[in-house]
Amino acid sequence: MHLNVREITHQDIPGLLAYWLESDDEFIVGMGVDLSKIPSREALQQMFSEQIGAHYKEKKAYALIWEIDGIASGHTNINQIEFGKQAHMHLHLWHGAHRKKGMGTALVQQSLPFYFENYQLEVLYCEPFALNPAPNKTLSKLGFEFIKNYETIPGSINFMQEVNQWKLTREQFLKG
Numbered sequence: 001m002h003l004n005v006r007e008i009t010h011q012d013i014p015g016l017l018a019y020w021l022e023s024d025d026e027f028i029v030g031m032g033v034d035l036s037k038i039p040s041r042e043a044l045q046q047m048f049s050e051q052i053g054a055h056y057k058e059k060k061a062y063a064l065i066w067e068i069d070g071i072a073s074g075h076t077n078i079n080q081i082e083f084g085k086q087a088h089m090h091l092h093l094w095h096g097a098h099r100k101k102g103m104g105t106a107l108v109q110q111s112l113p114f115y116f117e118n119y120q121l122e123v124l125y126c127e128p129f130a131l132n133p134a135p136n137k138t139l140s141k142l143g144f145e146f147i148k149n150y151e152t153i154p155g156s157i158n159f160m161q162e163v164n165q166w167k168l169t170r171e172q173f174l175k176g
Helices: 010-022 025-032 042-053 103-118 131-143 171-176
Strands: 003-007 062-068 073-080 086-093 123-126 145-150 160-167
Touching: 003 103, 010 062, 010 073, 025 073, 042 062, 062 103, 073 103, 086 103, 103 123, 103 131, 103 171, 131 160, 160 171
Parallel strands: 086 123
Antiparallel strands: 003 062, 062 073, 073 086, 123 160, 145 160
16 A cells, blocks of 8 residues: 655545545544534635645645556645744545555555745644544544644534644654
């Protein structure tokens, strides 16, 4: 199985739209997403398109595509970006057949250099839904430090939920 990480292109937009708009509702809610807050197809398409052409310092979000055997099979992105300081990471394997096999851990590991180098980050945070075990397990395996568990609305498409806050500093990343 060959795993690869690369920056998003316009050809990836249909796959991203399908993930957000056609995935099983139970799966999406299980990640902490409020279905009523998912933007329209047009709004999502515009958001993805805008980030592709923008310079790193101008992007509100930055996405990477995860490929498994040459096929786009997931993505990771950062938002709440403060260039040269910090950002918040999100993790998404698109197909159930790829989950729980260690691929997510390897793909996140390959994604970290993009974030720390392209955004000159000092700290990378991730706040997965506390009741979603997969990302929490992945972050622990990769050396992210558990900071706290708390209730919040972690993003524009989420409901109020309990999250686990994890962080990885530049120093921890470089030691990695």
